[in-house]
Amino acid sequence: xxxxxxxxxxxxxxxxxxxxxxxxxxxxxxxxxxxxxxxxxxxxxxxxxxxxxxxxxxxxxxxxxxxxxxxxxxxxxxxxxxxxxxxxxxxxxxxxxxxxxxxxxxxxxxxxxxxxxxxxxxxxxxxxxxxxxxxxxxxxxxxxxxxxxxxxxxxxxxxxxxxxxxxxxxxxxxxxxx
Amino acid sequence: xxxxxxxxxxxxxxxxxxxxxxxxxxxxxxxxxxxxxxxxxxxxxxxxxxxxxxxxxxxxxxxxxxxxxxxxxxxxxxxxxxxxxxxxxxxxxxxxxxxxxxxxxxxxxxxxxxxxxxxxxxxxxxxxxxxxxxxxxxxxxxxxxxxxxxxxxxxxxxxxxxxxxxxxxxxxxxxxxxxxxxxxxxxxxxxxxxxxxxxxxxxxxxxxxxxxxxxxxxxxxxxxxxxxxxxxxxxxxxxxxxxxxxxxxxxxxxxxxx
Numbered sequence: 001x002x003x004x005x006x007x008x009x010x011x012x013x014x015x016x017x018x019x020x021x022x023x024x025x026x027x028x029x030x031x032x033x034x035x036x037x038x039x040x041x042x043x044x045x046x047x048x049x050x051x052x053x054x055x056x057x058x059x060x061x062x063x064x065x066x067x068x069x070x071x072x073x074x075x076x077x078x079x080x081x082x083x084x085x086x087x088x089x090x091x092x093x094x095x096x097x098x099x100x101x102x103x104x105x106x107x108x109x110x111x112x113x114x115x116x117x118x119x120x121x122x123x124x125x126x127x128x129x130x131x132x133x134x135x136x137x138x139x140x141x142x143x144x145x146x147x148x149x150x151x152x153x154x155x156x157x158x159x160x161x162x163x164x165x166x167x168x169x170x171x172x173x174x175x176x177x178x
Numbered sequence: 179x180x181x182x183x184x185x186x187x188x189x190x191x192x193x194x195x196x197x198x199x200x201x202x203x204x205x206x207x208x209x210x211x212x213x214x215x216x217x218x219x220x221x222x223x224x225x226x227x228x229x230x231x232x233x234x235x236x237x238x239x240x241x242x243x244x245x246x247x248x249x250x251x252x253x254x255x256x257x258x259x260x261x262x263x264x265x266x267x268x269x270x271x272x273x274x275x276x277x278x279x280x281x282x283x284x285x286x287x288x289x290x291x292x293x294x295x296x297x298x299x300x301x302x303x304x305x306x307x308x309x310x311x312x313x314x315x316x317x318x319x320x321x322x323x324x325x326x327x328x329x330x331x332x333x334x335x336x337x338x339x340x341x342x343x344x345x346x347x348x349x350x351x352x353x354x355x356x357x358x359x360x361x362x363x364x365x366x367x368x369x370x371x372x373x374x375x376x377x378x379x380x381x382x383x384x385x386x387x388x389x390x391x392x393x394x395x396x397x398x399x400x401x402x403x404x405x406x407x408x409x410x411x412x413x414x415x416x417x418x419x420x421x422x423x424x425x426x427x428x429x430x431x432x433x434x435x436x
Contacts, residue, residue, distance in 0.1 A: 063335065085288025091238050106334070109237060113293045114264035114317040115331035116237045 059164060060173035061122045066146060067167065069156070074123055077150040078110075081177055083142045087112040092138040094130040094151060101125060101154070103163050108151050110141065123163045125154030187222050187284045187396040191387065192413075193403045194227035196271060199234065199258050202227060205413060206339045209279045213337045222280030224390070224398070228379055229269035231352060232256040236264045236330050241360065253355060262340035264317070264330030265360035272347040272368070274379045274386060282336045285394055289333050293317055296342055299389045300327045303344075306385055309372055316361055319344075324367035328359060344386070346370065346379045 055068035055075070064082035068075045083089065091111040101107050107121040130152050133140060141149035168176070194202065202225070213220045233250045235242050239259045247257045255268070269275055282292055300319040304311035304326065311319045311326055319327040327344040345368030353366045369377035383401065391398050404412065 085290060087290035087293075093237060109261075111237060111263045113290050114236075114262075114329050115289045115293055115333055116261055116263040117289055117333040118335065120335065 057164065058170060059122070059167035060170065061120070061167060062173075062176055063120055065119060065122050067122050067164075069164070072156050072160075073128065073153050074125060074156055074160075075150050075153050076107075076122065078119060078141065078145055079173070080145050083145045083149075086110060086115075086117060089138045089141045092134040092141065092151070094134065095127050097127050097130060099127045101127070103159075110138070119151070121154070122167055123154065124157045124159055126157075127152050128155050129153040187280070187394070189222045189224045189278070189280070189390075189394075189396055189398045191224045191226065191398050191401045193383070193401050194225060195403065195405075196228045196230060199229050199232040199256055199269065202229070202275075202277070203258065203260065206277055206279060208413070210334060210337050210339050213279060213281060214335065217281065220281070222278065222284055222396070225277040225279065226383060226386070226401070227275050227277075228271050228273060229275060230256070231268070231270040232258060233266060233268050233356065234258045234260050234262075234330075235266045236260060236262045238265060242266060250355060253352075255352065260330075260332075260340070262330040262332045264328065266356050267328045267330065267343065267359055268348075268352045268356065269343055270348055270352055272345070272349060272370075272379065274344045274346055274382055275341070276344070276386065276390075277339060277341040278390075279339050280337070282333070282338060285396070289331070292333075292338065293329060293331060295393050296329060299386070299393045300342065300344060302389045302393065303382070303385055304369075306389075307369060307373060307377070309369070316359065316364075318359065320364075321367055321372060323363075324365040325358060325361075326367055326369070326372075344369075344382070346377050346382050 055070045057069040058066065059069075060066050060079065064079045064085075066077055066079055078086075089110050089112045093109040093111075095101075095107055099107075101121045101124060103121060103124045105121050106118045107127075108119045109116050110119065111117075131140075131150050134149070134151070141151075143149065194205075205225070209223055209225075213223075231254065233255050234257075237260075242259075250257050255270075278296075282288070285292075287295065294313075297313050297317070297319055301311045301313070304319070304321070309321060309326075311321050314320050316325075318325050318329050327342055329342045330340050332339045345366065347370040348368050350366060350368060350371060358364075358366050369382070387398050387401065390396075
């Protein structure tokens with residue numbers, strides 16, 4: 001079969017891959033292997049970048065960072081208000097994959113108008129992916145701060161629930177701007 | 179040290195004389211930490227000083243190789259890689275360096291507005307000398323194609339550090355060894371060069387304080403001169419007890435290092 005597949009996300013890839021495994025293995029349904037979980041570095045090398053189209057929570061800090069939760073992964077960036085206050089971003093310093101942070105640590109720095117501004121991570125976790133497009137085109141943060149301008153993805157820890165409960169909903173965050 | 183709501187912010191102003199870059203950097207880092215740990219209870223600070231010859235670069239440090247660093251060191255200057263914004267610049271005697279260290283919340287500015295206001299301070303100050311200075315797409319203050327004042331800031335959770343460097347009677351030859359601020363095709367200048375008469379840091383200081391106060395809509399303490407051998411502990415005394423022990427800078431005094 002040579003149909004072309006359009007895979008929109010890492011989740012798609014995992015789902016399709018596991019279906020293929022189930023179809024091709026010559027064993028009964030009762031003895032199926034567990035659904036494989038593709039690690040993020042493998043997905044990245046296959047060219048699948050999860051831009052987090054699906055998320056269960058979208059929360060904010062009062063220092064203008066946001067986080068979208070998808071399972072046990074959080075995608076983090078800065079808000080539209082933050083990018084307006086900063087001006088045109090010319091440089092973005094991101095952490096290495098596998099770096100571990102505690103909530104409140106400085107995880108990235110952006111430069112605009114000759115000002116280097118440190119950014120604080122809203123949640124503890126290990127970096128599983130960084131938005132490498134920002135190396136060449138940091139202006140994406142200004143253009144699309146809550147979508148394409150995401151900065152890092154982190155694998156959440158066991159204290160995620162407690163930490164997330166301290167964050168603001170979109171409505172509450174927007175109230176702080178007025 | 180209490181910041182009372184409803185009153186103008188009161189900047190504590192210190193003149194440090196000529197000081198090595200790394201010593202001032204350590205001081206800034208300490209002051210930023212104090213500001214961070216006393217978020218609602220810390221007066222804003224303005225450090226004014228001159229540096230011994232030094233080339234510094236910002237967070238885009240990888241643009242400048244070890245080779246270039248060694249070349250600049252061989253000229254007799256220091257070389258320091260910092261966490262401020264902006265690219266490469268030179269600091270040396272005759273240049274007024276200002277480091278405002280405070281929480282932007284006090285003036286309710288974002289980073290962009292803060293930098294614009296610093297530019298406004300220098301533009302107004304230049305106006306007092308009859309010089310028409312202006313902004314450009316490149317942050318800093320320009321007279322035509324030449325940069326009069328360089329800027330490079332760090333902002334950690336809204337606490338600012340680093341700041342600006344205004345050429346009063348700097349020895350401009352030091353700039354010939356770099357592409358200042360990474361901008362090709364543009365030059366650098368100073369008050370002395372433009373006006374063709376010596377303009378010293380001492381002369382510019384009170385005018386700078388006046389414009390700073392006006393543009394940031396704040397009050398300033400009288401300028402206190404910290405002695406050359408001051409330590410971080412001395413600074414802590416000055417800042418935390420608000421009973422200055424250092425000499426007030428007045429027009430009658432003459433300071434050799436100016």
